[in-house]
Every structure is written in C-alpha cells, then in structure tokens.
Amino acid sequence: MKLHEYQAKQVFADAGIPTPESQLASDVDGVLTAAEEIGYPVAVKAQVQVGGRGKAGGIELVENEEEAREAAESIIGMDLKGYHVDQVLVEGAVDFVDELYVGITMDRGEGKPVAMVSTKGGVNIEEVAEEDPEAIAREHIDPSFGMHPYQARKAVYDAGVDKAVARDVSSVLTTLYQLWDDRDGSDAEINPLMVTDDDEVIAADAVMNIDEDALFRQPELAEMEAEAAGGGDELEQKADEYNFDYVRLEGNTGIIGNGAGLVMTTLDLVDHYGGEPANFLDVGGGAKADRIANALDMVFSDDNVDSVVFNIFGGITRGDEVAKGINEALEQFDEIPKPVVVRLAGTNWEEGMEILNEDLVTVEQTLEDAVQRAVEYAEEGQA
C-alpha cells in the first residue's frame, strides 16, 4: 500500500522530520489561497502515485498568482501516466544548495532491512543504483536490535555527506528507520532531502509504502489508504472489490487460474503458443462457486478479451465448486459473451466434470491443449 506524498509528509512531520509548509488543494481557488498563505514561490505537485511526476508535467514551480492559476488549471484534472489528478499539494519552495537521498527498505536477498544514503539525490535512485552503485552507502540492520546510532552515522559518512549537515542527516535517517519499523513500512524514502545554504535539511518529497499484510495492526494507515483510494482504472477498482490479485495486460486472451505460479505459467504458455495474455487473475486457494463466478465477470468486463482460459489445478480448491461457479456465471447469459475453455485437474476434478455444463464451455484435459484452444478462439474473435 502506497501513501500519497501529502500523507507520507504528514507522517514524517509528525515524527519530527522537517518538511516544507504545505496545503492540499483540489481546485484553482484552493491553490491560490494556499499559495497566498504560504507565500510565493511555491511548488504545485500532483498527488498521484507514479514516479517521474516532474518530467510528466505534474509538478510546477510558480512565482506569482498568474503562474499559480496556470499551473493549477493544467495539473488538476490532468491524466498523468494513466492516473487522474484530483488533488495537488501546494508547498513552499525550498532554496537548496544540495540534494541528498535517504531511504530504508527490505533487502530480500539478505532478509534484513537496509538503510541507504546518497549525495546523488533529486534523480531516479534506481538509475543511480544501476550506473554508479558506489554512490549509495548501504548499512544492513539487525531487526531484533533496530538501527544503532553508529550505523546511521556510518551510512552518512560513507556516503560522503558534508560534515556541516551530517548530524542532522543521521538524525533524519534514524527517525526514518523508526517510522519504517513502527509502521510496517516496506519502503520509506526521502528524495530529495534538500540542504539549504544555511545548512538546514528538509524533506522535499516523501515516499512511504506499507506492507499490505501488516495493515491489520496499522489502523491509522489503513484509514489513510481508504482516503487515498479511488485511483486506478475501473477494472482495477472492480478487482479490489472482488479482492482478486488482478493485473491488466495488453492482449486479448483472458486468463483465470488458482495460485500465482500456475497463473503466471498460463500467461507464459499463451505467449508461447502465439497469443497475447489479457490479464493475470489469481482466484487464490479454496475458492468457492461465488468467487469463481466473480472471476468470470471480472474478465468479461475487459473489452479487449476475445476468449478465456480457465485453468484450475485443485489442491485446496475443489473441482466441483469451480464447475458450479462457471455454470452459475454462464447460465445467466442468453449467449455466452466470449468462448471459455476449461481445464480442471486435481482435487475433485471428476466431480467437477460431471457438474460442468459442457454446452457452455470447451473442455480440454491438459494445460497445453487448453491454452492452445483459447489462443485459437482469441484469434478467431479478433478476425
């Protein structure tokens, strides 16, 4: 779960990390009032969760009311990399001499948190990591002790941060780790952490991503998620409603299966046999008939879909429940919207085959045959 910039900044500011004065606005008047109160120059920043907002025209630095009006009109309501901009953050511009990067993330290879500091802030840190890995100082943290004060200092000195601000940067890094730890962060980042000419540090951006699996013990953040919701397209919202792991792709062969690895494999086979996957949809383990029917509804909602392959290998998912769900979803149509190919294996597959209404679907025995058939149907559907 990703917090919006304004939410992450609030969390950071509450913990004592210096942030610029800012206000949230959702219309032009709101932007002008906020800018007046904060004092020009200000930055007007689109509140959508995509990287590279600046380059995409989602951030404007403005000197006066006229520029602020122009920026507000162009940014509010714009489409930024597929996301509709409803809100902007109006923020006092910081006069900086240096831009740093500080971040905490989980190093999955090591199974440990890692703190990172770099003097190459203000640019895409993943590019820095690729082109100049030495420019990022890393310090692994033992999660049973937390970050020792010396580790924060070491990361800051190793990165070559100017001595005049080293103490303040260490302090920001320490606070950031505590937040990451207390709030079940997956990533906590400040990029850039700006340094002013009088040696103050200030967080000009804020990233705080939370481990979805831990939201049950972070009620305050779960509430923020609800507030931040509404992003994403219609299909993604529907997937959220149904609680599916769903990813929309570009192709026209719809895919439904159980278990992430098997669904990914089904996608790969569609590609292997010359088709193009329309989506990833994992119904999860132990899905009952309702959920199976919802999955079909989900995939039929995508206009690009010309055929559907339903691939279930039951472990805790039962073939009879799957068959019931498929019947339930398809019997409500006078005409089946798109051809559906079904392959059932594993737990109760024979019971499932007895229940399944074979007038409504095409049945195949193996994964390979089912995928090839669905790809054929998709090609015919497109023609």
Place this chain on the structure above:
Amino acid sequence: MSVLVDDDTRVVVQGITGGEGKFHAEQMMEYGTNVVAGAVPGKGGQEAAGVPVYDTVHEAVEEEDADTSVIFVPPAFAGDAIFESLDTDLELAVAITEGIPTQDMARVNKRLTETDTRLIGPNCPGLITPGEAKLGILPGNIFSEGNVGLVSRSGTLTYQVVDNLTNRGLGQSTAIGIGGDPIIGTDFVDALELFEDDPETDAIVMCGEIGGEDEEEAAAFIDDYVETPVAGFIAGRTAPPGKRMGHAGAIVSGSGTGTAESKISALNDAGVPVGDTPEEVADHIEEFLA
C-alpha cells in the same frame, strides 16, 4: 528414499482446532503422516482430529515426542507460532500460512541463524515424500514414488509439474514447496543441497519464478556443487516490470532485477535446461533418467 520427511516423522500441528488446521491434519493422517499432537493456546486438554491438543509446542514435545511442526496459524499470530517452534528446538517447522507481515519474517530470519531448526515456508504448500508422509496441503493423490526431487516456489505450479511427471511414470523422492514470499526459511540452495546428498534422488526439478535473485544463486550453487542433473522452469516470462504477480515475492523491479531472462540464462550457463512448458520439463527429466 527421501529428504526431511518420512514415516518416522512425528508431527505437531499448530492451529489444529481451526478449520484449515483440522481438515489438513486429517488429510495428512489419511496419507500416512504420523500426526501425534496439536498445539493451540487455551485449548490444552481437548482433542482434535483424533489427537491430543496441548497449550504449547513445548508440552507436545514433552508428552508426545513431536519433532516437526506444521503451522496453520492466522497471519497475525503466525510469526509468534514460528518462534515457538524454533525456540522448542524442533528439527523442522513448516509454515503454511499466507500473508505474514514481512517485518515479522525478518525477525524470524534472524532467529534462524541461531537455531538448528529448519523452516520451510511460509506461504507454501509444504512437502511430501510420496508413499510415506506429507506435511501441509499438497493433494497426495497426484504424487507417485520415485527418484525425482522437486523444489518449487509455487504450490499449484508444483502440482502441475508433478502431474506431468507422474503421467509419464516419473515418480518423486520428495517434493518441497519453499513458498512465494520475499523472506523464506529453506531456499533453493538448501533444497538442492539436500537432494544432491540424497542417494535416492537421481534427478531434480527446480521451479522458480520472477522476483528476487534466489534462482541466480541456485544456478551458481548448481555450477559449483550439484552433480545430479537438474531441469528448470521459470514462471513469469511475460510479466511486465513493476507489477506484482500475486505472490508478494513475484515482482520484476523497476531497475530490471528479478527478470525471467536473467534467471533462465543463469540456469542455462550452469548447464540446467529450462523448459518452455511444464511438459518440456518432464521431457528433460525423462532424458536424464533414460
């Protein structure tokens, strides 16, 4: 002819009074697994799935000589349940639970460096030695006895590949689902080492997926250490970067690490053929054993 689990394994099921725990304890017993006890705080003295329930794992070990635990505890409490197993010095703990907070697993991961207990999972289907015993939720009927070791990050993909093997008469020594989370106990390298050292395993299937660098590390290990022939499969070739494909661990990062190409080429460089389909994986195993 197996690793980690056989018909001598004495199992305590943590969470045996819950729906999943009870159902799968019964299924395990039906398959022949020696389930000797359950452990559920506050439920000591009861009986579930026909075995005595204790309040603590410690008691289950004292009273019933359990040496292995299988964990069906809800995610909020599963980290604690794993710690209980590790601190009781069991030989093996198998965590089936999906959705354990990553920071809890980082603490478990630290503890694992200080104990001899092996952890499988979490978020895994468990493991099975066909004809002897299974620990977890794998459907026993698709497996058959034989000499192919299998290790996989994904549950249902394991079943698919096992089905392809079994249909050709290629039975399995042991199949291990190591789980799809970013932080897991036993990884590919650990499982490969077990199979390499098992005289009854003559070929190995390794099913990986996008995300992380475990498959690359496994390839390096195979190159250095493994003489048993290995065939691979990598799920997620068509996954776009930055999108999580179901498993918390299955994501190609923006900077391009964790891609299928990188994993396949690392495996190929280590002499491991990687099938384009599960059927092709079975082809390779058939060739190895011909």
